[in-house]
Amino acid sequence: RLSGQDAHRDHGEAAGVSRRSRNAHPLTDHAANERLARFERLVRGRFDAVVPTLKAIGTLAPTDDLAERAASMARAELGVALPAELFESAWITGLDMRRLYAVTMAETIHAVAAETHAFAGTESDTMTGFLLECGFHAVDISPCSDGRLKGVIRSILRLPDDAVRSRKAYAGAMFDVEANVRRWIETELLRFREGSPVPPSAGTRYLKIAVYHWSRSDPDYEGCAAHGSDQRAAAAAALSRLRELREAVENSFFCGASIDLLLIGVDTDTDAIRVHVPDALGDMDLDRYVDNLDLYRQTIDDDVTTARMRVHRAIEAASADHPGGPPHEGMRRLIATLLINNLSQIDYVRSTWGERYPDVGHAEAFISVGDGFEEFQVRNLAYFVFLQTVEEAATDLDVGIGLFQRRPERRGLPIPIAIHFRYDRRVPGSRERAIERCVRVRSAIRARYRDLCAAGLLACDMSIQERTFSSPIEVIEAP
């Protein structure tokens, strides 16, 4: 296992944490972990550099060439271009650090989004094929909007982005049943009308996954804010929302229509998942699950074959004593794959940070509002509020603003809000309407948080993007 240990050392060094001597898990995908580490360093590093660089710019003497010196410092350290007008009246009033911060954060968001397109999933065909083999023609995942779950698809579950039909996040994973039914209908029509990805005769299913979360080390304070940090309440709420969706689908289109469900929990300290294994009828139980951190510990000294076998046995054990019996084989294969994928992530977190993440609590850099950037799937990078209007999502937004205001290290800094909507170039007027929506949502945010805005403590940035995967970010400039 020398090569594995080497890889860990390099990785630990580069991320700037102390080197740890330990064994890797036998099922860890080291190449994927290295790719992920590079991606996270690229993204996180850019945001982490903002405050130190601006502090350094703040110490520059207000000489005539201040704008040039600041701009070259920003270019070198942050890779962004700062407009000269930010420095024009610095000799009279001093630098407007709040504006400087807001502009820098917006520029960083745009720059990082553009640079990380290259990291977009490449294995999606293989995964889509595997999902079809498991009997699923579509997988739709709704995690909680908590920033610590921002990496749930790419890191925690290790799924390629475009193998997932939808990944809209909601506070407490309380996804919109009506919107989900509509998405299911669209998927059904593609199947019936176009035979895409497979015709109905293939007998495949639509899979809806909800992801709740808790904190192992500080369960009463660092769990899911939307459920008062009550792990069981969070799991129960997500489970009943899943059941509601299935009932809605079964009732709306009677002829045998149904969907498969899966409930997954994430320990945000370690990124270890807990998969609630469904029974043969597709129903789940709060107490019937496989805990992947236990599994990780039990298999750490195994060889590859034994470890794999134990994963499959754990799934069987979780449904063994249940009268309904185990779920269909495809579901068992999918769960095994998710657990094995997640073992790599547990290993990644342990090798990089040790027992748990240093940032157990909230440390988001900005609030992402609207349709969300697929480019920023990095833990604790953004608090995400999926919304079409502020009116409907006001509570979620209030929670996010509150989280930022309560962080002492952010005192005096404006809260960066990145408003982002996607459009469909096949639909006439869709791009114009996305722009209108950006401006409308910004007005509503400014109206709701009038005092924060007036004090310069809230800064909105607007952008749109075509719906096709990895299309460029288009920045919206409006007065």
Add this chain to the structure above:
Amino acid sequence: RLSGQDAHRDHGEAAGVSRRSRNAHPLTDHAANERLARFERLVRGRFDAVVPTLKAIGTLAPTDDLAERAASMARAELGVALPAELFESAWITGLDMRRLYAVTMAETIHAVAAETHAFAGTESDTMTGFLLECGFHAVDISPCSDGRLKGVIRSILRLPDDAVRSRKAYAGAMFDVEANVRRWIETELLRFREGSPVPPSAGTRYLKIAVYHWSRSDPDYEGCAAHGSDQRAAAAAALSRLRELREAVENSFFCGASIDLLLIGVDTDTDAIRVHVPDALGDMDLDRYVDNLDLYRQTIDDDVTTARMRVHRAIEAASADHPGGPPHEGMRRLIATLLINNLSQIDYVRSTWGERYPDVGHAEAFISVGDGFEEFQVRNLAYFVFLQTVEEAATDLDVGIGLFQRRPERRGLPIPIAIHFRYDRRVPGSRERAIERCVRVRSAIRARYRDLCAAGLLACDMSIQERTFSSPIEVIEAP
């Protein structure tokens, strides 16, 4: 033609207008006109009685039995029960006429909605069958939200309510393309998955109709407010929105998916329609139409057979000189039916009111907000704003509020806003979410029109209703 004239006389008398001696149109459906007259008298009469009755109540002496006397007057004249607490402190402060008006209007809305369920369409099976014969498995109509078009389905086009897939109104008929694509997708899935109403092999089409309007007698002031009373601009905007929808459908689901379009204009003085006849490719032209008031005049002295023949000839003439040729036969049959249906309405308006309606301009009794009441399809009864959030529909709502504020006879009266949403009992939580939406929209209205509310000049009423046709209105009481 004695019977026809008799019917007209009765009708004119009952509606309280002067008797006119004239011939009826040979194609007029007198039974339908009488039914419609009864329905309109029932609805309109109830609302028209509110102000006179309240004025009379206002003149009652503030004796101990004021509450009883007022309540019995309200019961007798308006058919509603007024709560005694409205009169309790009348001996100290006088009657709170604004509150009394707001409560009476809300009660009247609930009572009339309940009573008019009986009038819901009974001929829908015949019409659905006819539409299928014409080659349409779904007909979706978007009129302007102007109150003068409130009767467009039931009166102007004489279509049974549930033969129409959707009839959501938007300011200027500027319907939501994305929402329409979703509705089209749902309809498609029913066709593909359930063979409902007919399987795809039947080769039928989805028909989208947009309805714009103008005022023949006062075109520059009483036309469509959303298009600056410019008839041609209103027609052009509706036509391009129709084309956008077709393009969106054609681009989203490639394998030959498309829809049929139809553009209809309404002269709100006479309810006469103008149908823009599509060519063989389904495209329309602003200048190629059949004007039904012309047709009415040309055929008034014909016998039934000749009149029918002239309607069909007018449709042929409208596409005769067009290189594309006439539309498919089903479309021609549908247009003929709509024109003939509308001849009854023209006759109804002329026999009741003469050359044109006495209320050429706005005379709405309340603003209907949300999903809209299917029960209130009476001209100029309600200004309708279809919305899910105030945030997205603020402009439409501002227009409506402005129209009420500018009417001198309403000075000092609160503007009644009836917030109404529908739910789907097949979807768990749908009813609770409809209630939440009522309360959320009311809060947003109160926030947007804070000053009006504070002055007691805006009164919100909330209700929900199951989506099934003619289900009961459920009033929402909330602080």
